Amino acid sequence: MLIRKAFKFEIRPNGEQTRKIKQFCGCSRFVFNQALAWQNEQYEQDNQFKFSYTKIANLLPSWKKQWEWLKDCHSQVLQQSLKDLEVAFKNFFQKRADFPKFKKKGLKDSFRFPQGCKLEQGNNRLYLPKIGWVRYFNSRKVIGEIKNVTVSQKCGHFFVSIQTEFEAEIPTHKGGEIGIDMGIARFATLSNGVFFAPLNAFKTYKGKLAKLQKQLKNKVKFSQNWQKLKAKIAKLHHKIANCRKNFLHQTSNQISKNHAMIYVEDLQVANMSKSAKGTVEEPGKNVSQKSGLNRSILDQSWFEFRRQLDYKTQWRGGFLVAVTPQNTSRTCPCCGLVAKENRETQSHFECIECGYSENADVVGAINILTKGRLQLETVF
Incomplete structure (x- = not known):
């Protein structure tokens, strides 16, 4: 049986890492809002226009030239932000959620790394691309292969959610x-x-x-x-x-x-x-x-x-x-x-x-x- 689990920990970034995390949150939010605004403009011009991740992802290089500070953010973080918008539109069209809304600063600030992260549980530290090794409160053992890592900010604290995947035998319940x-x-x-x-x-x-x-x-x-x-x-x-x-x-x-x-x-x-x-x-x-x-x-x-x-x-x-x-x-x-x-x-x-x-x-x-x-x- 394939099991997917998420392990959430609080991290302890230093001053420079805190600034980078906040910068990545801002870049991810900016790209999400920019893509949503572009999608709304296209829909006003053509009512049959549908959301396409590929089309919007191709706009990222031009956006990086227009706003050079986006280059400081990891490219996969920006791509995952567009993936989130794609999921939001799918949920809307399948009537599982409302129409996607623009993100606000300070509300659910987060970004995601789909790969490139490393975990050293013995040393209580986690490697995040372009941020470096970050200390975390190691409260439980992480099992399985890391599939993605989400960094979030809440009430002045920073957290990581590590999603893993592993195979396990289906146990026989005796209850x-x-x-x-x-x-x-x-x-x-x-x-x-x-x-x-x-x-x-x-x-x-x-x-x-x-x-x-x-x-x-x-x-x-x-x-x-x-x-x-x-x-x-x-x-x-x-x-x-x-x-x-x-x-x-x-x-x-x-x-x-x-x-x-x-x-x-x-x-x-x-x-x-x-x-x-x-x-x-x-x-x-x-x-x-x-x-x-x-x-x-x-x-x-x-x-x-x-x-x-x-x-x-x-x-x-x-x-x-x-x-x-x-x-x-x-x-x-x-x-x-x-x-x-x-x-x-x-x-x-x-x-x-x-x-x-x-x-x-x-x-x-x-x-x-x-x-x-x-x-x-x-x-x-």
């Missing part, structure tokens, strides 16, 4: 099967009764974040105090994201390690978290309550949790099956009665036919497990 019900009060409830309490990272720091944003509103825009406070807010957002990622990785790792067959709800998170504001002619109902629910749903990161469960289960030789969530919390596991009255409260389930009583999330997980089994039987 059992489990159904998982996702929720707000309980992040994930298993069909055996075990549940994981939610972290609610955003909710924890929401008050502090609101206080900082209120202070930012009273500062003079682009002043030194405004920039310091904005950096502080970005750092807090970064902390919230890291807390959430750590929780998701730990939970998904624990579940995938102990269970070979995992059945989850096929939740459409984007539709579930849509705004209920409505229009002027038809205003929405319970807007404030729906807003709080949407915030809680997005704070849980259900889709990211399912994505992590999927690839981690495959690495260990297991399978993940998505099950339709319809009536999973209204169906009695004992007699099979489907009724809205079975679940009168959010947390309690009691069948009006046979009297079966249990936590509503546990009932949902059991029904997801049963549905998943039936779904596999029809397929095979």
Whole structure:
């Protein structure tokens, strides 16, 4: 089985290397924006004009003559920036993303080396073309052949993401099967009764974040105090994201390690978290309550949790099956009665036919497990 993995580390560049990294980020961003502007001009002249990486890549030599400082940047970094634009247009035409937008300085600054990088794990250093040997915090062993290296900047820190590729035998998973019900009060409830309490990272720091944003509103825009406070807010957002990622990785790792067959709800998170504001002619109902629910749903990161469960289960030789969530919390596991009255409260389930009583999330997980089994039987 071919496995692709990414290993992310924080690097410690010196002053000269820091300047080069920032310069490479700027050049990559400039070429991306220049190519997007050129593409938009061509499309205005000819509506049938389609994006072509080859055509835009042929413009790079003339751009280097026009802006000589682009020569200081590695040529492959500029080419990879155009590759990113090509992927952005593909995602747009296949309706997976919005139309590509111009990049802004300080937002997701990064660039990529497709080759030429070397790694010395024993000496805790990494070689980046035209930048040199850079020290990094060696927190784990890198396995496989290096395919590309992405350098990024976030909140004053620099990171490298090393993508590797290697062959591995498909292991035989010795775990059992489990159904998982996702929720707000309980992040994930298993069909055996075990549940994981939610972290609610955003909710924890929401008050502090609101206080900082209120202070930012009273500062003079682009002043030194405004920039310091904005950096502080970005750092807090970064902390919230890291807390959430750590929780998701730990939970998904624990579940995938102990269970070979995992059945989850096929939740459409984007539709579930849509705004209920409505229009002027038809205003929405319970807007404030729906807003709080949407915030809680997005704070849980259900889709990211399912994505992590999927690839981690495959690495260990297991399978993940998505099950339709319809009536999973209204169906009695004992007699099979489907009724809205079975679940009168959010947390309690009691069948009006046979009297079966249990936590509503546990009932949902059991029904997801049963549905998943039936779904596999029809397929095979």
